[in-house]
Amino acid sequence: MTDAKSPALSLSLALSHRPRRNRKADWARRLVRENVLTADDLIWPIFLVEGENVRTEVGSMPGVERLSVDHAVAAARRAADLSIPAIALFPYTDPDLRDLHGSEALNPENLVCRACRAIKRQVPHIGLITDVALDPYTSHGHDGVMEGETILNDESVTILVEQSLNQARAGADVIAPSDMMDGRVGAIRAALDAEGFIDVQIMAYAAKYASAFYGPFRDAIGTKAVLKGDKRTYQMDPANSDEALREVALDLEQGADMVMVKPGLPYLDIIHRVKLRFAAPTFAYQVSGEYAMIVAAARNGWLDGDKAMLESLLAFKRAGADGILTYFAPKVAELLKKSA
């Protein structure tokens, strides 16, 4: 249709609404934009490994490395320079240090505690989040202790409380229980308060699903090879949504300062419901498998990696998340800084 007098081209519909007007130019789109992603929304999960000047690649997460404490300090500094408010630490634990009860979790000199002390000393203003769960430390790869095939709840909570105290003493600002045992938030809160850690926050992995998207993470922390069975007796069934609200309600009642939904993108509906219902600080974890999917597709030239990264992160904001744990954190913060 190149004929200028063509009726189709001169036709003007009597439309009362033309939503496209607000999209006609960049300035107009910016003016009506409802959600923005900033560095303040980001939490950077960092993997730790023993040694000095060591960085080892995580095969299933291209671009992500396990860092020895000295490099973790440098990463913390980089995060602070990029205005990323907080980092979250996850240790790779040597199989020799793993046992049935995850005793290394309680060692004041374990990798996470040493990293906490070093980071607090050298980058004092970054928020320091530590993960509470036994899976980096158990020989069976589960988040709690086992008897036969059963993950024992109350016995696990007793140890998780000690693990939390161990991390708080090392300088953690935020304790993040990811274990999904019942009652652990209340028990941790009481123990922290009793030791005078009244300002140490709790970010509860409140609605954490038994997900296939954790695969690369288990690779990163070395549980993939040892994990026996699956985590479906404590992590949530992906089919459930009301149950997530009950889980979040329990954690908030027990004193959680912030709640989390995990994984992220496949569970945006849960983030939205949680934020609407509780109006509490709500975080999403864009997990290892989500990261791996985007990076793998980008590496194949199948999608624009930076655009897909930004779009996926903005989706969390739109769904109602106050912040996102993402392995893209330093990359996206750099991108946002450049475009500012």
Ligand code: PBG
């Ligand atoms: C374990 C834990 C997991 C993740 C964070 N803490 C994995 C699991 O439950 O097996 C997953 C994070 C990711 O996949 O990026 N307590």
